[in-house]
Amino acid sequence: MIKTENSHNSRRNFLKRCFYSLLFFNFSTIPNIVGYKITKDKDSKNFIPSYIKLYENGELKRRGERLWARMEACNLCPRECGANRLKGQRGFCNSNANLEISGYHPHFGEEKPLVGYGGSGAIFLTNCSLRCVFCINWEISQEGIGQRADIETFARIMLDIQKIGCHNINIVTPTHYSPHILLAIDKAVPSGLKLPIVYNTCGWERIDVLKELDGVVDIYLPDFKYADPKMAEKYSSGASTYPQLTKIAILEMHRQVGVAIPARDGILYRGLIIRHLVMPNRVAGTKEIMSWIASNLPKDTYVNIMSQYTPVYKAKNYPEIARKITRQEYSEAVEWAKKAGLTRLDIQGYSFLN
Protein backbone atom coordinates (compact mmCIF):
# COMPACT_ATOMS: atom_id res chain seq x y z
CA MET A 1 0.00 0.00 0.00
CA ILE A 2 1.04 3.60 -0.48
CA LYS A 3 1.95 5.26 2.80
CA THR A 4 -0.95 7.43 3.91
CA GLU A 5 -0.48 11.04 4.99
CA ASN A 6 -4.18 11.78 5.21
CA SER A 7 -5.97 8.50 5.45
CA HIS A 8 -9.35 10.05 6.23
CA ASN A 9 -9.32 12.08 3.03
CA SER A 10 -7.92 9.15 1.10
CA ARG A 11 -10.62 6.79 2.26
CA ARG A 12 -13.27 9.40 1.64
CA ASN A 13 -12.04 9.92 -1.92
CA PHE A 14 -11.74 6.20 -2.56
CA LEU A 15 -15.33 5.69 -1.42
CA LYS A 16 -16.42 8.68 -3.46
CA ARG A 17 -14.81 7.27 -6.60
CA CYS A 18 -16.28 3.83 -5.95
CA PHE A 19 -19.67 5.49 -5.63
CA TYR A 20 -19.19 7.35 -8.89
CA SER A 21 -17.89 4.20 -10.55
CA LEU A 22 -21.03 2.34 -9.53
CA LEU A 23 -23.16 5.29 -10.53
CA PHE A 24 -21.59 5.43 -13.96
CA PHE A 25 -21.72 1.65 -14.22
CA ASN A 26 -25.50 1.68 -14.11
CA PHE A 27 -25.70 4.03 -17.04
CA SER A 28 -22.73 3.71 -19.27
CA THR A 29 -21.92 0.03 -19.41
CA ILE A 30 -24.80 -0.22 -21.83
CA PRO A 31 -23.77 2.54 -24.19
CA ASN A 32 -25.19 3.33 -27.54
CA ILE A 33 -22.10 3.16 -29.72
CA VAL A 34 -22.96 3.95 -33.30
CA GLY A 35 -20.92 1.97 -35.81
CA TYR A 36 -19.40 -0.39 -33.22
CA LYS A 37 -17.19 -2.98 -34.91
CA ILE A 38 -14.44 -5.38 -33.97
CA THR A 39 -11.19 -6.43 -35.51
CA LYS A 40 -10.39 -10.05 -36.31
CA ASP A 41 -6.67 -10.07 -35.75
CA LYS A 42 -6.26 -9.27 -32.06
CA ASP A 43 -7.44 -10.64 -28.75
CA SER A 44 -6.32 -10.78 -25.15
CA LYS A 45 -4.21 -13.89 -25.67
CA ASN A 46 -1.95 -12.65 -28.43
CA PHE A 47 -1.73 -8.97 -27.53
CA ILE A 48 1.81 -7.74 -26.91
CA PRO A 49 2.08 -4.13 -25.73
CA SER A 50 4.33 -1.83 -27.70
CA TYR A 51 6.55 -1.01 -24.72
CA ILE A 52 7.99 -4.53 -24.45
CA LYS A 53 10.28 -3.93 -27.43
CA LEU A 54 11.40 -0.59 -26.03
CA TYR A 55 12.13 -2.22 -22.68
CA GLU A 56 14.21 -4.94 -24.31
CA ASN A 57 16.48 -2.55 -26.19
CA GLY A 58 16.84 -0.13 -23.26
CA GLU A 59 15.03 2.68 -25.03
CA LEU A 60 12.19 2.84 -22.49
CA LYS A 61 14.58 3.70 -19.67
CA ARG A 62 16.51 6.16 -21.82
CA ARG A 63 13.33 8.00 -22.73
CA GLY A 64 12.18 8.06 -19.10
CA GLU A 65 15.52 9.55 -18.09
CA ARG A 66 15.37 12.12 -20.89
CA LEU A 67 11.94 13.25 -19.73
CA TRP A 68 13.15 13.25 -16.13
CA ALA A 69 15.97 15.65 -17.00
CA ARG A 70 13.45 18.11 -18.41
CA MET A 71 12.11 18.68 -14.90
CA GLU A 72 15.23 20.77 -14.16
CA ALA A 73 13.56 23.67 -15.99
CA CYS A 74 10.25 21.98 -16.59
CA ASN A 75 8.68 22.10 -20.02
CA LEU A 76 6.78 18.82 -19.92
CA CYS A 77 3.49 20.55 -20.70
CA PRO A 78 2.58 23.60 -22.79
CA ARG A 79 2.75 25.87 -19.71
CA GLU A 80 6.55 25.60 -19.94
CA CYS A 81 6.67 27.19 -16.51
CA GLY A 82 10.35 26.33 -16.04
CA ALA A 83 10.15 25.21 -12.41
CA ASN A 84 13.19 23.34 -11.15
CA ARG A 85 11.23 20.33 -9.97
CA LEU A 86 14.41 18.37 -9.38
CA LYS A 87 15.29 20.84 -6.61
CA GLY A 88 11.85 20.55 -5.04
CA GLN A 89 10.22 23.55 -6.69
CA ARG A 90 6.55 23.06 -7.53
CA GLY A 91 5.40 24.19 -10.97
CA PHE A 92 2.13 25.71 -12.14
CA CYS A 93 0.69 22.20 -11.92
CA ASN A 94 1.68 22.08 -8.23
CA SER A 95 4.06 19.16 -8.81
CA ASN A 96 7.71 18.78 -7.97
CA ALA A 97 9.73 15.69 -8.88
CA ASN A 98 7.95 13.55 -6.29
CA LEU A 99 5.19 11.43 -7.72
CA GLU A 100 1.87 11.74 -5.91
CA ILE A 101 -1.00 9.31 -6.44
CA SER A 102 -4.55 9.86 -5.29
CA GLY A 103 -5.76 6.29 -5.67
CA TYR A 104 -6.31 3.36 -7.99
CA HIS A 105 -9.10 0.89 -8.60
CA PRO A 106 -10.99 -0.96 -11.35
CA HIS A 107 -13.13 1.67 -13.03
CA PHE A 108 -16.44 0.65 -14.59
CA GLY A 109 -17.44 4.12 -15.75
CA GLU A 110 -15.06 4.42 -18.70
CA GLU A 111 -15.87 3.60 -22.34
CA LYS A 112 -17.15 0.05 -22.79
CA PRO A 113 -14.15 -1.24 -24.84
CA LEU A 114 -11.89 -0.11 -21.96
CA VAL A 115 -14.10 -1.52 -19.20
CA GLY A 116 -14.89 -4.97 -20.69
CA TYR A 117 -15.77 -7.37 -17.89
CA GLY A 118 -12.79 -6.72 -15.58
CA GLY A 119 -12.79 -2.93 -15.50
CA SER A 120 -10.29 -0.33 -16.59
CA GLY A 121 -7.41 -0.07 -14.13
CA ALA A 122 -7.54 3.63 -13.28
CA ILE A 123 -4.62 5.24 -11.49
CA PHE A 124 -5.43 8.81 -10.45
CA LEU A 125 -2.33 11.00 -10.40
CA THR A 126 -2.41 14.11 -8.24
CA ASN A 127 -2.30 17.67 -9.70
CA CYS A 128 -2.86 18.94 -13.24
CA SER A 129 -1.35 21.51 -15.57
CA LEU A 130 -4.63 22.65 -17.19
CA ARG A 131 -6.61 23.53 -14.02
CA CYS A 132 -10.16 24.02 -15.32
CA VAL A 133 -12.67 25.96 -13.20
CA PHE A 134 -15.25 23.17 -13.66
CA CYS A 135 -13.00 20.18 -12.93
CA ILE A 136 -15.01 17.29 -11.49
CA ASN A 137 -11.86 15.92 -9.83
CA TRP A 138 -10.77 19.28 -8.42
CA GLU A 139 -9.80 17.89 -5.03
CA ILE A 140 -7.22 15.70 -6.75
CA SER A 141 -6.23 17.95 -9.64
CA GLN A 142 -6.09 21.27 -7.81
CA GLU A 143 -6.22 20.70 -4.07
CA GLY A 144 -3.39 18.19 -4.10
CA ILE A 145 -5.16 15.24 -2.48
CA GLY A 146 -2.84 12.28 -2.83
CA GLN A 147 0.06 10.41 -1.35
CA ARG A 148 3.70 10.42 -2.25
CA ALA A 149 4.86 7.27 -4.03
CA ASP A 150 8.19 6.20 -5.49
CA ILE A 151 8.72 4.60 -8.90
CA GLU A 152 8.81 1.08 -7.42
CA THR A 153 5.43 1.62 -5.76
CA PHE A 154 3.99 2.95 -9.01
CA ALA A 155 5.26 -0.17 -10.81
CA ARG A 156 3.75 -2.40 -8.14
CA ILE A 157 0.39 -0.64 -8.47
CA MET A 158 0.44 -1.40 -12.21
CA LEU A 159 1.15 -5.05 -11.47
CA ASP A 160 -1.61 -5.13 -8.82
CA ILE A 161 -4.08 -3.79 -11.36
CA GLN A 162 -3.04 -6.50 -13.79
CA LYS A 163 -3.37 -9.16 -11.12
CA ILE A 164 -6.95 -8.25 -10.23
CA GLY A 165 -8.04 -8.65 -13.85
CA CYS A 166 -8.33 -5.14 -15.28
CA HIS A 167 -7.87 -4.85 -19.04
CA ASN A 168 -5.52 -1.87 -19.11
CA ILE A 169 -3.46 0.58 -17.05
CA ASN A 170 -5.50 3.78 -17.29
CA ILE A 171 -3.30 6.67 -16.14
CA VAL A 172 -5.51 9.65 -15.36
CA THR A 173 -3.91 13.12 -15.79
CA PRO A 174 -0.49 11.82 -16.82
CA THR A 175 1.27 14.77 -18.47
CA HIS A 176 3.25 16.25 -15.59
CA TYR A 177 4.35 12.76 -14.48
CA SER A 178 5.30 11.38 -17.89
CA PRO A 179 8.92 10.64 -16.75
CA HIS A 180 7.65 8.65 -13.76
CA ILE A 181 5.24 6.69 -15.98
CA LEU A 182 7.96 5.52 -18.37
CA LEU A 183 10.33 4.61 -15.56
CA ALA A 184 7.60 2.72 -13.70
CA ILE A 185 6.67 0.71 -16.79
CA ASP A 186 10.37 -0.08 -17.23
CA LYS A 187 10.44 -1.42 -13.66
CA ALA A 188 7.20 -3.41 -14.05
CA VAL A 189 7.98 -5.19 -17.34
CA PRO A 190 10.51 -7.68 -15.87
CA SER A 191 7.83 -8.67 -13.34
CA GLY A 192 5.38 -9.45 -16.13
CA LEU A 193 3.48 -6.26 -16.94
CA LYS A 194 1.70 -6.80 -20.24
CA LEU A 195 -1.44 -4.63 -20.18
CA PRO A 196 -1.89 -1.76 -22.65
CA ILE A 197 -1.21 1.71 -21.30
CA VAL A 198 -4.09 4.20 -21.57
CA TYR A 199 -2.91 7.81 -21.64
CA ASN A 200 -5.97 9.57 -20.21
CA THR A 201 -5.15 13.23 -20.86
CA CYS A 202 -6.78 16.66 -21.11
CA GLY A 203 -5.41 16.73 -24.67
CA TRP A 204 -3.20 19.78 -24.12
CA GLU A 205 0.14 18.12 -24.85
CA ARG A 206 3.50 19.04 -26.31
CA ILE A 207 4.35 17.24 -29.51
CA ASP A 208 7.95 16.56 -28.45
CA VAL A 209 6.73 14.81 -25.28
CA LEU A 210 4.25 12.76 -27.30
CA LYS A 211 7.11 11.60 -29.55
CA GLU A 212 8.79 10.16 -26.44
CA LEU A 213 5.59 8.18 -25.80
CA ASP A 214 5.54 6.69 -29.30
CA GLY A 215 5.67 2.93 -28.85
CA VAL A 216 4.92 3.16 -25.13
CA VAL A 217 1.25 4.14 -25.14
CA ASP A 218 -1.19 1.79 -26.88
CA ILE A 219 -4.39 3.72 -26.21
CA TYR A 220 -4.69 7.50 -26.25
CA LEU A 221 -7.74 8.92 -24.46
CA PRO A 222 -7.59 12.71 -24.91
CA ASP A 223 -10.24 15.27 -24.19
CA PHE A 224 -11.03 17.81 -26.87
CA LYS A 225 -12.57 20.49 -24.64
CA TYR A 226 -12.73 23.74 -26.59
CA ALA A 227 -12.69 25.06 -30.15
CA ASP A 228 -12.27 28.70 -29.13
CA PRO A 229 -8.99 29.95 -27.58
CA LYS A 230 -10.94 32.56 -25.58
CA MET A 231 -13.01 29.88 -23.86
CA ALA A 232 -9.88 27.87 -23.07
CA GLU A 233 -8.23 30.96 -21.68
CA LYS A 234 -11.23 31.82 -19.54
CA TYR A 235 -12.06 28.43 -18.06
CA SER A 236 -8.67 26.69 -18.07
CA SER A 237 -6.32 29.09 -16.37
CA GLY A 238 -5.18 31.09 -19.38
CA ALA A 239 -4.54 28.11 -21.67
CA SER A 240 -5.41 29.98 -24.88
CA THR A 241 -3.23 27.63 -26.95
CA TYR A 242 -5.51 24.71 -26.07
CA PRO A 243 -7.41 24.39 -29.39
CA GLN A 244 -4.32 24.81 -31.54
CA LEU A 245 -2.05 22.46 -29.57
CA THR A 246 -4.72 19.86 -28.91
CA LYS A 247 -5.39 19.53 -32.63
CA ILE A 248 -1.69 18.91 -33.27
CA ALA A 249 -1.52 16.49 -30.34
CA ILE A 250 -4.54 14.48 -31.48
CA LEU A 251 -3.14 14.14 -35.00
CA GLU A 252 0.11 12.81 -33.51
CA MET A 253 -1.79 10.40 -31.23
CA HIS A 254 -3.70 9.08 -34.22
CA ARG A 255 -0.47 8.70 -36.20
CA GLN A 256 0.94 6.57 -33.39
CA VAL A 257 -1.97 4.26 -32.57
CA GLY A 258 -4.60 4.65 -35.30
CA VAL A 259 -8.34 4.13 -35.14
CA ALA A 260 -9.67 2.39 -32.01
CA ILE A 261 -11.03 -0.97 -33.09
CA PRO A 262 -11.81 -3.47 -30.32
CA ALA A 263 -10.65 -7.09 -30.57
CA ARG A 264 -12.86 -10.17 -30.84
CA ASP A 265 -13.40 -10.15 -27.08
CA GLY A 266 -14.78 -6.59 -27.29
CA ILE A 267 -11.76 -5.14 -25.50
CA LEU A 268 -9.70 -2.31 -26.96
CA TYR A 269 -5.95 -2.88 -27.10
CA ARG A 270 -4.82 -0.05 -29.32
CA GLY A 271 -6.20 3.16 -30.77
CA LEU A 272 -7.46 6.66 -30.19
CA ILE A 273 -10.63 7.59 -28.31
CA ILE A 274 -11.54 11.28 -28.24
CA ARG A 275 -13.74 12.58 -25.45
CA HIS A 276 -15.79 15.71 -25.84
CA LEU A 277 -17.74 17.18 -22.93
CA VAL A 278 -20.75 19.16 -24.12
CA MET A 279 -20.98 22.40 -22.12
CA PRO A 280 -23.88 24.83 -21.54
CA ASN A 281 -24.47 27.69 -23.96
CA ARG A 282 -22.23 26.15 -26.65
CA VAL A 283 -19.14 27.14 -24.69
CA ALA A 284 -17.19 24.07 -25.83
CA GLY A 285 -17.64 24.79 -29.56
CA THR A 286 -19.00 21.31 -30.20
CA LYS A 287 -20.01 21.93 -33.81
CA GLU A 288 -16.57 23.14 -34.81
CA ILE A 289 -14.84 20.31 -32.96
CA MET A 290 -16.94 17.61 -34.63
CA SER A 291 -16.35 19.22 -37.99
CA TRP A 292 -12.58 19.36 -37.40
CA ILE A 293 -12.43 15.70 -36.36
CA ALA A 294 -14.42 14.62 -39.41
CA SER A 295 -12.22 16.67 -41.73
CA ASN A 296 -8.84 15.69 -40.29
CA LEU A 297 -9.22 12.12 -39.03
CA PRO A 298 -10.94 9.00 -40.37
CA LYS A 299 -14.70 9.22 -40.16
CA ASP A 300 -14.75 6.11 -37.95
CA THR A 301 -12.64 7.76 -35.27
CA TYR A 302 -14.12 6.82 -31.88
CA VAL A 303 -15.69 9.95 -30.36
CA ASN A 304 -17.38 9.91 -26.97
CA ILE A 305 -19.91 12.73 -26.70
CA MET A 306 -20.23 13.27 -22.97
CA SER A 307 -23.35 14.63 -21.33
CA GLN A 308 -22.39 14.70 -17.66
CA TYR A 309 -21.15 18.27 -17.36
CA THR A 310 -21.81 19.40 -13.78
CA PRO A 311 -21.17 22.92 -12.46
CA VAL A 312 -18.77 22.00 -9.66
CA TYR A 313 -15.74 23.71 -8.12
CA LYS A 314 -15.55 27.35 -9.40
CA ALA A 315 -18.09 26.99 -12.21
CA LYS A 316 -20.74 28.75 -10.13
CA ASN A 317 -18.72 31.98 -10.53
CA TYR A 318 -19.41 31.89 -14.29
CA PRO A 319 -23.18 32.23 -14.92
CA GLU A 320 -22.97 30.87 -18.47
CA ILE A 321 -21.62 27.51 -17.24
CA ALA A 322 -23.31 27.43 -13.82
CA ARG A 323 -25.84 24.76 -14.82
CA LYS A 324 -26.01 21.32 -16.38
CA ILE A 325 -26.65 21.05 -20.09
CA THR A 326 -30.15 20.60 -21.45
CA ARG A 327 -31.49 17.72 -23.52
CA GLN A 328 -31.66 20.10 -26.45
CA GLU A 329 -27.97 20.99 -26.10
CA TYR A 330 -26.99 17.33 -26.02
CA SER A 331 -29.22 16.47 -28.99
CA GLU A 332 -27.78 19.21 -31.16
CA ALA A 333 -24.25 18.03 -30.29
CA VAL A 334 -25.05 14.52 -31.51
CA GLU A 335 -26.70 15.88 -34.63
CA TRP A 336 -23.66 18.02 -35.45
CA ALA A 337 -21.41 14.97 -35.10
CA LYS A 338 -23.60 12.89 -37.39
CA LYS A 339 -23.94 15.67 -39.94
CA ALA A 340 -20.16 16.09 -39.97
CA GLY A 341 -20.02 12.45 -41.11
CA LEU A 342 -18.63 10.80 -37.98
CA THR A 343 -19.70 7.17 -37.87
CA ARG A 344 -18.46 5.87 -34.51
CA LEU A 345 -20.07 7.86 -31.76
CA ASP A 346 -20.35 6.83 -28.15
CA ILE A 347 -23.63 8.46 -27.23
CA GLN A 348 -24.27 8.56 -23.52
CA GLY A 349 -27.82 9.66 -24.00
CA TYR A 350 -29.77 11.63 -21.48
CA SER A 351 -29.15 9.69 -18.30
CA PHE A 352 -27.08 12.47 -16.75
CA LEU A 353 -29.61 15.14 -17.62
CA ASN A 354 -32.62 16.28 -15.65
Ligand code: SF4
Ligand atom coordinates in the same frame (compact mmCIF):
# COMPACT_ATOMS: atom_id res chain seq x y z
S1 SF4 B 1 4.29 19.97 -16.11
FE1 SF4 B 1 3.95 21.37 -14.35
S2 SF4 B 1 5.99 22.07 -13.82
FE2 SF4 B 1 6.13 21.21 -15.88
S3 SF4 B 1 5.83 22.91 -17.31
FE3 SF4 B 1 3.83 22.01 -16.94
S4 SF4 B 1 2.95 23.19 -15.23
FE4 SF4 B 1 5.16 23.58 -15.25
